[in-house]
Amino acid sequence: MKDIVMEKEQKKLFEKFNDLSLGRRDITKHSSKDLPKYNYPVNNLVSAFHPSKMEVVVTKIVEENENTKSFWLKREDSEYLPPFKAGSYITLEVHTNGRIYKRPYTISSDTNSLKEYRITIQEEKNGIVSHYMCHECKENDKLTIYGPFGHFHYSLIRDSSDIICLAGGSGITGVRSMIVDLLRTKKVSSIELIYGTKTVNDILWKPEFDELAKKNKNFKVTYLLSEEKREDYPYGFINEDLLRNLNPEGKTFFVSGPVAMYQALNDVFVKMDIPNKFIRHEEFRESLETEDVETYELTIHQKGNVTVIPCKSNQTLVQSMEEGRFSAPVHCTVGICGYCRSKLISGTVKTDTSALRKKDVDLKYIHPCVTYPLSDIEIELP
Amino acid sequence: MEKFDCIVIGAGNGGLVAALTLQKKGKNVLILEKGLAPGGVATSFRRGRFEFDASLHELCGYGELGNKGEIDALFERLGIESKVEMMHAKEAFHVVDKLTKDEYSMPVGVDNFIEKMEEYVPGSRDSMTTFFGLCEDIQDALSYLHSEKGAIDEKDLYQKYPNFVQLAPYKVNAVLEKIKMPKKAIEILSTYWVYLGSPIDDLSFVHYASMVYSYVLYGPAIPTYTSHELSRVLENEFKNAGGTIYYLSEVEKIDVEDGEVTGVQTKDTSYATSHVIANLSPKVVYGKMISKENVPIENCQLENERILGARGVSIYLGLNASCEEIGFHHYTYFLSNNLNSKVEYKKMQEVFHGNVVGVVPNIVNKKASPEGTCILNLTSLIFGDAFDKLVNKENYFDVKEQLADFLIRSFEETTGISIREYIEEIEIATPLTFARYTGHPSGVIYGYMAKGYDNLLPRTFSEEEETRIKGLRFCGGFGARLSGFSSTYLNGEDVAMKTLGE
Numbered sequence: 001m002k003d004i005v006m007e008k009e010q011k012k013l014f015e016k017f018n019d020l021s022l023g024r025r026d027i028t029k030h031s032s033k034d035l036p037k038y039n040y041p042v043n044n045l046v047s048a049f050h051p052s053k054m055e056v057v058v059t060k061i062v063e064e065n066e067n068t069k070s071f072w073l074k075r076e077d078s079e080y081l082p083p084f085k086a087g088s089y090i091t092l093e094v095h096t097n098g099r100i101y102k103r104p105y106t107i108s109s110d111t112n113s114l115k116e117y118r119i120t121i122q123e124e125k126n127g128i129v130s131h132y133m134c135h136e137c138k139e140n141d142k143l144t145i146y147g148p149f150g151h152f153h154y155s156l157i158r159d160s161s162d163i164i165c166l167a168g169g170s171g172i173t174g175v176r177s178m179i180v181d182l183l184r185t186k187k188v189s190s191i192e193l194i195y196g197t198k199t200v201n202d203i204l205w206k207p208e209f210d211e212l213a214k215k216n217k218n219f220k221v222t223y224l225l226s227e228e229k230r231e232d233y234p235y236g237f238i239n240e241d242l243l244r245n246l247n248p249e250g251k252t253f254f255v256s257g258p259v260a261m262y263q264a265l266n267d268v269f270v271k272m273d274i275p276n277k278f279i280r281h282e283e284f285r286e287s288l289e290t291e292d293v294e295t296y297e298l299t300i301h302q303k304g305n306v307t308v309i310p311c312k313s314n315q316t317l318v319q320s321m322e323e324g325r326f327s328a329p330v331h332c333t334v335g336i337c338g339y340c341r342s343k344l345i346s347g348t349v350k351t352d353t354s355a356l357r358k359k360d361v362d363l364k365y366i367h368p369c370v371t372y373p374l375s376d377i378e379i380e381l382p
Numbered sequence: 383m384e385k386f387d388c389i390v391i392g393a394g395n396g397g398l399v400a401a402l403t404l405q406k407k408g409k410n411v412l413i414l415e416k417g418l419a420p421g422g423v424a425t426s427f428r429r430g431r432f433e434f435d436a437s438l439h440e441l442c443g444y445g446e447l448g449n450k451g452e453i454d455a456l457f458e459r460l461g462i463e464s465k466v467e468m469m470h471a472k473e474a475f476h477v478v479d480k481l482t483k484d485e486y487s488m489p490v491g492v493d494n495f496i497e498k499m500e501e502y503v504p505g506s507r508d509s510m511t512t513f514f515g516l517c518e519d520i521q522d523a524l525s526y527l528h529s530e531k532g533a534i535d536e537k538d539l540y541q542k543y544p545n546f547v548q549l550a551p552y553k554v555n556a557v558l559e560k561i562k563m564p565k566k567a568i569e570i571l572s573t574y575w576v577y578l579g580s581p582i583d584d585l586s587f588v589h590y591a592s593m594v595y596s597y598v599l600y601g602p603a604i605p606t607y608t609s610h611e612l613s614r615v616l617e618n619e620f621k622n623a624g625g626t627i628y629y630l631s632e633v634e635k636i637d638v639e640d641g642e643v644t645g646v647q648t649k650d651t652s653y654a655t656s657h658v659i660a661n662l663s664p665k666v667v668y669g670k671m672i673s674k675e676n677v678p679i680e681n682c683q684l685e686n687e688r689i690l691g692a693r694g695v696s697i698y699l700g701l702n703a704s705c706e707e708i709g710f711h712h713y714t715y716f717l718s719n720n721l722n723s724k725v726e727y728k729k730m731q732e733v734f735h736g737n738v739v740g741v742v743p744n745i746v747n748k749k750a751s752p753e754g755t756c757i758l759n760l761t762s763l764i765f766g767d768a769f770d771k772l773v774n775k776e777n778y779f780d781v782k783e784q785l786a787d788f789l790i791r792s793f794e795e796t797t798g799i800s801i802r803e804y805i806e807e808i809e810i811a812t813p814l815t816f817a818r819y820t821g822h823p824s825g826v827i828y829g830y831m832a833k834g835y836d837n838l839l840p841r842t843f844s845e846e847e848e849t850r851i852k853g854l855r856f857c858g859g860f861g862a863r864l865s866g867f868s869s870t871y872l873n874g875e876d877v878a879m880k881t882l883g884e
Binding site: 013023025027029032035036038040156158186277341357359 | 384430626628679782787805814818835
């Protein structure tokens, strides 16, 4: 390559610089000597939307029915809780039995009232946290929460403007928040809610839904009972006939409820040839039913420390950590959020890798919150 | 207190390469990362049945067998070349001028590129040939420059690489005009300017030429399993070499005594070290991580002068039909309102401007998403603090959705390809999202603007002089080689070698 001959003037200019730092020193000579600014409005918004954790106080407890209570939570260190999209959940941290437990609960309150969040908890059989909340937790108690998190939301761009919500039992909580939000903001043309419970007494917020249906011509609610026959209520579970009657083509389903409901509906959706795009559902995982319970050793490496605790074949590794008084990093508990993602160093497990990144599956990463041990296990936590 | 030879703050591209380089040289290195995964923005995330790359469009400088590029050569030195699976695009880029609706598809390979340009712009051949000749000279000079460990002898450099030294002070447009490149050819050739985040009258010719050359010579490359694959492999190699990495460990303070680094502190732990490599913005480091009395005034002055680079909005779309069904034919679509970078840059100071880069990984990588689906990533850069001024707690979710809607519409209108009906998954990242995961001021993703005094060469030549706290160096997108995947990987190694030299 032959030289590019520069014009005399340009050459002079270069010689004047005399160094290749192009006058960098001169340019900064007169600038401010203050410490540099690093926090911009966007950085401040990060703290408003995503605080690492929040201390809250229970301001009010409402008994919704005999086994369900709502809890109103107010932030202690700030007037407002983070804005959230309807359908989001928080992770609630509870200290009981000398142990620490974390569980996700969907926010059931309105997106436009951020002084308090409401979570609604149904007592579950053998549920440690739901039992604690429904029986031990009192007004003015202090709790820690994380979030809000989740992807079970309505999207104007992705979803149809006609939506069908299928809610079962306490799965109504996030759906309630979503319906109120969508009716208020007028983002959709129509909402059809099918809300299944065991009995009439299990229906949450019936007066509110009835009132909303009365005020909004584009909102319709049907209550479906599975364990009580009543003249004015349809009986049974959500099935193919019922869905076909809703003219589902081109409408988006929002599904939230117990595991059995997802499984049954999944088969129906496949049979009806409804594309994935039109089915949004709350995340869930089946729990493992097993007769024989084996106990193994779980070795945990974290930041240079090694902890060994027992783990049981019928419990997830996160549950074993809770039992073993090891503070587990966990938010969603259903293998989605990635917060507990760990490297499996040794041992065999039964796990679900469907939400892991492909390279992480190759390199034997797991989500301990959905992993059951089949031998002694050694993992490295983040 | 745990003691390390070197502590790297942040497991971004630069941090990972710096840490791995030092660890392989027998040093005992600790990486402290505030997040949960390696790579910084070089990561991926899952939504439904899709895995989206958070940031990588294409890697430049990654050669193929028998044609070694700078990045695969680096990966070979690091021992990870055989552990990553890379794929190459056959087309360098496809640009659509929104104004005239003209489209230009530029191929990979220097000769092909020159021929194609001659087709689009008759009479451009000579200047294009000169351009690529200069590129070669520059590439050689840069390799020499970065392999020198100590201060650089400018006379020696001038002797060896006269073209390089003569061109060093000039901007892209000045040189291209000088070699009499036709205006249209300049516009097409400068398409990549958005990847460097400065218009061509601000951008150093040397830097731009070296990047374009890498793309055209080797073709843009992507990893099979997203940039997370690269980050995970780097992290794994570092751990296998005996390195230590702690996640969820945000460094709050760098201890400095008598002008020398003595350690770092997280919220609950102190570590001793005499060397820190910071893979983050010097604005943050000098602004809050070092006690005021230990911050050199000259560094404050420099930081107060430097201008933050581009912020970005990225829309990740999982589509439930194949490329053929939808009608995607190109890997990278550059959609410009105006091919003149100066005019376009001005417009991009607004949030809603419609300059979009669309990437369809499935065109290059069949494994990018499940069969019968594909991914489209739309990215739009914002210069300045318009996004900071626009958003608040009340409107943020709505602004996000409006932006996604606007960018999808821009893409559809410009390319004539309709995508909306296929959207199965959508995620939207804004400067707020990037600020959340990186901690960068204003959520900037392109480091600092490559303004005259803050281009590649001034940064490189001033690095030693500006290292005023002994043992504290910077790597990554705010570092000497500027931002971008290839730059930050290479810069990580440079900084490690300089640290080793101490």
